[in-house]
Amino acid sequence: KQEVTQIPAALSVPEGENLVLNCSFTDSAIYNLQWFRQDPGKGLTSLLLIQSSQREQTSGRLNASLDKSSGRSTLYIAASQPGDSATYLCAVPNSGNTPLVFGKGTRLSVIA
Amino acid sequence: GAVVSQHPSRVICKSGTSVKIECRSLDFQATTMFWYRQFPKQSLMLMATSNEGSKATYEQGVEKDKFLINHASLTLSTLTVTSAHPEDSSFYICSARASEGVGELFFGEGSRLTVL
Numbered sequence: 001k002q003e004v005t006q007i008p009a010a011l012s013v014p015e016g017e018n019l020v021l022n023c024s025f026t027d028s029a030i031y032n033l034q035w036f037r038q039d040p041g042k043g044l045t046s047l048l049l050i051q052s053s054q055r056e057q058t059s060g061r062l063n064a065s066l067d068k069s070s071g072r073s074t075l076y077i078a079a080s081q082p083g084d085s086a087t088y089l090c091a092v093p094n095s096g097n098t099p100l101v102f103g104k105g106t107r108l109s110v111i112a
Numbered sequence: 113g114a115v116v117s118q119h120p121s122r123v124i125c126k127s128g129t130s131v132k133i134e135c136r137s138l139d140f141q142a143t144t145m146f147w148y149r150q151f152p153k154q155s156l157m158l159m160a161t162s163n164e165g166s167k168a169t170y171e172q173g174v175e176k177d178k179f180l181i182n183h184a185s186l187t188l189s190t191l192t193v194t195s196a197h198p199e200d201s202s203f204y205i206c207s208a209r210a211s212e213g214v215g216e217l218f219f220g221e222g223s224r225l226t227v228l
Contacts, residue, residue, distance in 0.1 A: 034217065043118065043205050044156075044219035089155065093217075099146045100207070100217055104155040 002027045002094055006103035013080055014111050021075040021106045023090035028071050030092040034100065035064050035075050038087045047088075048075070080110045114140045116208050118220030125196055126228055132192045133223045135206030141186040142208035146217070147179075150203040159204075162189045186211070196227040 003026045013019050023033075032051045036044040048057045048064040050073070056065040063076040073090055087107045091100035115138040125131050135145055143164045148156040160181050161169045168181035178200075180192040189208075193200055205222040 032216075036219070041203075041222075041224065043116075043221040044207075046216060046218060049216045091217075099158050099161055100156075101158075102155045 002030075002092060002101045004090060004092060004101050004103035006088075006090060006106050008106055009104065010107040010109075012109040012111060015080060015082060017080050017110075018076065018078050019080055019108070021077070021088050021090075021108070023073040023075070023103055025071045025073075025092050025101075027094065028068050029094060030068065031095050031098070033064075033066055033073050033090060033092050035062075035073075036089045036091065038089060038105070040087075044089065077108075080108075082110045082112045084108060084110050114138075114208075114210060114216075114218045116206065116218045116220040118206055118223055120223060121221055122224045122226075124226045124228065127197055128195055130192055130194045131196055131225060132190055133204055133206075133225075135189045135191070135208065135220050137187045137208045137210075137218070140208075140210045142189075143186060143211045145183060145189040145206055145208045147181060147189075147191050148205045148207065150205060150222075156205060159191075193225065196225070198227045201225055201227045 005024045007022045034049045035047045050057045050066045061078040066073045087105040089105045091102045117136045119134045145162040147159045159174045162181045162183040164183045170176045183189040207217045207219045
């Protein structure tokens with residue numbers, strides 16, 4: 001059974017810092033990996049999707065990497081801003097039609 | 113990205129009543145939709161997988177007679193919480209996967225259910 005772990009559970013940084021969020025998964029036979037952002041009381045916003053054959057994806061200040069063999073992914077946020085404050089979730093499906101298995105998320109606070 | 117609309121965003125009901133939540137994919141067709149439940153400060157827990165034109169597949173421990181799921185078209189799935197009780201109060205989120213493409217999942221804004 002796939003299990004997804006995210007470290008740290010919470011993180012507080014001053015504005016402008018670069019930061020890394022970590023995600024690990026137990027079953028490396030994943031179809032892809034998605035990073036999401038969730039604001040309090042809201043749904044999920046998809047940030048990046050990395051296919052199993054890819055090593056990284058970039059969108060603006062965000063860069064996600066994937067090391068499938070070791071079961072790890074990182075989300076790098078450059079020059080953090082207070083608006084980046086949210087919970088970041090990573091999730092994996094085991095095949096193209098299976099639902100996502102989520103980590104518990106990292107709660108990020110960027111202090112102005 | 114693609115848009116998934118969920119309605120209502122908030123609902124308060126009395127114990128014993130039924131509540132229907134709608135999930136629509138607005139700009140793509142979704143043969144598969146997923147319903148999740150989220151408790152405060154917890155991650156998302158999958159409740160069921162909804163396939164267009166067939167019965168939903170429920171996760172272990174989820175009562176199919178209590179959480180009725182209907183996926184009658186490629187753009188609409190509904191979750192009905194029947195005879196709701198206070199312990200059903202939660203944040204319910206749907207997601208949809210496009211029939212074509214790389215398998216990215218898109219999520220609705222969620223529905224906050226409060227049962228009094």
